[in-house]
Amino acid sequence: MTVLPYLVAGWILLAGLYGLVTSRNLVQAVGCLAVAQSSTYVLLLAVGYRRDATAPVFSDLPTDAPVVDPVVQALALTDIVVGATVTALLLSLVIQLRKRHGTVDPEELTGLRG
Amino acid sequence: MSRTTRLRLFLTAAAVLAAAVLAAALIVAAEQLPGFGGARHPYGERAVAAGLARQSANIVSAVNFDQRGFDTLGEESILFGSVLGAGMLLRLARDEHKRRPAAEPVLPTTRLFGATLLPLTLLTGGYLVAHGQLSPGGGFQGGVVLTTALHLAYVAADYRVLKRIRPLAVLDVTDAIAAGSYAALGLIGLAQGAGYLANTLPLGTFNALSSSGLVAVINAAVGVEVGSAVVVLLAHFLDQAVEVTPRRRNR
Numbered sequence: 001m002t003v004l005p006y007l008v009a010g011w012i013l014l015a016g017l018y019g020l021v022t023s024r025n026l027v028q029a030v031g032c033l034a035v036a037q038s039s040t041y042v043l044l045l046a047v048g049y050r051r052d053a054t055a056p057v058f059s060d061l062p063t064d065a066p067v068v069d070p071v072v073q074a075l076a077l078t079d080i081v082v083g084a085t086v087t088a089l090l091l092s093l094v095i096q097l098r099k100r101h102g103t104v105d106p107e108e109l110t111g112l113r114g
Numbered sequence: 115m116s117r118t119t120r121l122r123l124f125l126t127a128a129a130v131l132a133a134a135v136l137a138a139a140l141i142v143a144a145e146q147l148p149g150f151g152g153a154r155h156p157y158g159e160r161a162v163a164a165g166l167a168r169q170s171a172n173i174v175s176a177v178n179f180d181q182r183g184f185d186t187l188g189e190e191s192i193l194f195g196s197v198l199g200a201g202m203l204l205r206l207a208r209d210e211h212k213r214r215p216a217a218e219p220v221l222p223t224t225r226l227f228g229a230t231l232l233p234l235t236l237l238t239g240g241y242l243v244a245h246g247q248l249s250p251g252g253g254f255q256g257g258v259v260l261t262t263a264l265h266l267a268y269v270a271a272d273y274r275v276l277k278r279i280r281p282l283a284v285l286d287v288t289d290a291i292a293a294g295s296y297a298a299l300g301l302i303g304l305a306q307g308a309g310y311l312a313n314t315l316p317l318g319t320f321n322a323l324s325s326s327g328l329v330a331v332i333n334a335a336v337g338v339e340v341g342s343a344v345v346v347l348l349a350h351f352l353d354q355a356v357e358v359t360p361r362r363r364n365r
Contacts, residue, residue, distance in 0.1 A: 002151070006144035014136070048158060051151035056162060056173040059248045059321050063166055067173070069158030070165070074177035078189050081254055081340075085196035088347055092203040095354055099207070 005046035012039035026094045026104040030087055037083045041076050048072035169317040170326030171248045178252070179332040183311035187296055190336060194293040197343045204350040212357045218272035228270020235263035243337030247326040253333045257340025264345055273356045282349055285342040292339035299332055 016036025023029040048069030054061065056070035098104050115123075148154065165176030178186050206212065242256030268276040303312030315327035324330065 002149050003141070003144040003147070005150050006147055007140065010140040010144070046150055047148060048155065049151050050153060050155060050158075055250060056158070057171060057248075057250055058166065058173070059171040066153075067158070067162060069155040069161075070173035070177050071157045071161050073174045074182060077174065077178060077252075077254060078185070081189055082192055085193050088351075089196050089199050089203075092200045092350070095351075096203050099360070 005049070006043065009039045009043035009046060012036070012042060024105050024107065026097065026106060027091070029106070030090045030094065033090070034083060034087050037079070037086075040079055044072040044076045044079065166320075168313055168326055168329070169320045170329050171321050172246065172250065172252065174250075175247050175252045175329055175333060176326065179247075179329045179336070180313045180326070183300070183313075183328070183332065186332075186336070187300065187311065190293060190296055190339060193340065193343050194289065197289060197347050200347055200350050204354055206358060209361045210358050211361055212353070213359050215273040215277070215356045217274060220271055224270050228266045231270075232263055232266050235259060235266060239263055239341070243334060243341075244323070246333040246337065247330045248321060248323070253336030253338075254340050257337045257342075258344060260337070260341040261344040261348065265348065268352070273352065276352075280345060280349065282346065285345050289339055289342040289346055292335050292342065295335045296332060296339065299328065299335065302328070 013036050016032050016034075016039065019032030019035060020029055023032055048071070050066060050068050053066040053068045056067040056073065058065070058067075061067075094104055097109070101109060103109065161177050161181060162173050164181060165173040168176060168180060170176040170180065239256050239258075239260035239262070242251035242259055243253055244256075246252030246256060264280055265276065267279050300311035303314050304310050306312075306314040308314045311328070313326075313328040315331065317327045318325040
């Protein structure tokens with residue numbers, strides 16, 4: 001079944017989104033966002049996969065060896081970096097929330113406060 | 115049926131419907147994607163050819179720092195921006211103060227493990243950065259490994275040891291300089307009449323440490339930037355966990 005990897009990516013995305021929607025703790029919600037985002041790594045690498053091919057690194061390969069798609073691998077690298085920075089920023093926002101409002105439960109964050 | 119029960123029933127029905135539509139859309143979309151493991155990768159083949167033409171053995175690095183050099187400049191700026199943002203958000207507030215982190219009891223074997231692994235990890239990180247244009251790895255990966263090496267001090271000893279071996283003020287400046295030097299390196303191409311971030315440096319011999327021209331240089335700059343950026347970023351978080359305490363408890 002050749003669409004299975006793509007469906008796995010979709011499933012990971014949905015699992016992450018489900019966690020985001022039902023989460024009662026913002027730290028956990030940030031983790032769920034990271035899970036949802038990791039589905040894009042699976043999707044990208046699945047798109048670039050080629051059967052019987054190896055990593056696109058030619059330091060010990062003949063230059064005509066079949067390799068998997070390097071473009072999507074580079075995109076996955078970008079994706080990981082951006083994901084890590086977003087996670088870091090969100091977590092620092094959560095720390096500030098905890099300090100100013102005393103809770104990390106999104107349900108309890110109701111009133112606006114200056 | 116009460117109002118909340120009705121609402122709940124409606125929301126459940128809506129969710130089931132939405133899930134069915136979404137599942138159908140996912141399956142249709144997956145069917146339209148190129149077959150898994152197929153042999154046709156037009157972009158990949160062109161990227162490989164272009165990378166090999168520029169004498170760079172690691173095509174992923176060639177894509178990142180040469181063919182998509184401008185995008186990676188943006189990516190690296192995002193990292194720099196998030197370090198700035200986290201620094202702003204996690205700065206010491208007026209109602210907080212820093213306390214001295216306490217010394218933690220550590221098993222001598224753990225300490226020995228950390229002391230042995232620290233130089234090894236530093237070496238691995240340095241290798242990954244330096245060989246980014248040749249073998250798997252590169253500035254981003256190697257930079258993170260370098261950061262891990264420093265934080266072994268926190269894992270295998272305590273925060274005071276980490277603070278001692280972590281030149282935070284220097285790394286702050288290094289981060290900014292390395293991020294800026296990526297943007298500045300792009301000007302070489304402009305000066306030689308090609309284009310911003312064009313790879314106009316001598317390409318060298320294939321599979322040698324000095325091969326692939328600009329890729330190797332940018333790769334090193336990114337390695338330094340990522341290494342110092344992640345240390346600074348983690349320092350902000352660790353400070354919150356270990357050092358920063360509220361001055362009064364009336365919130």
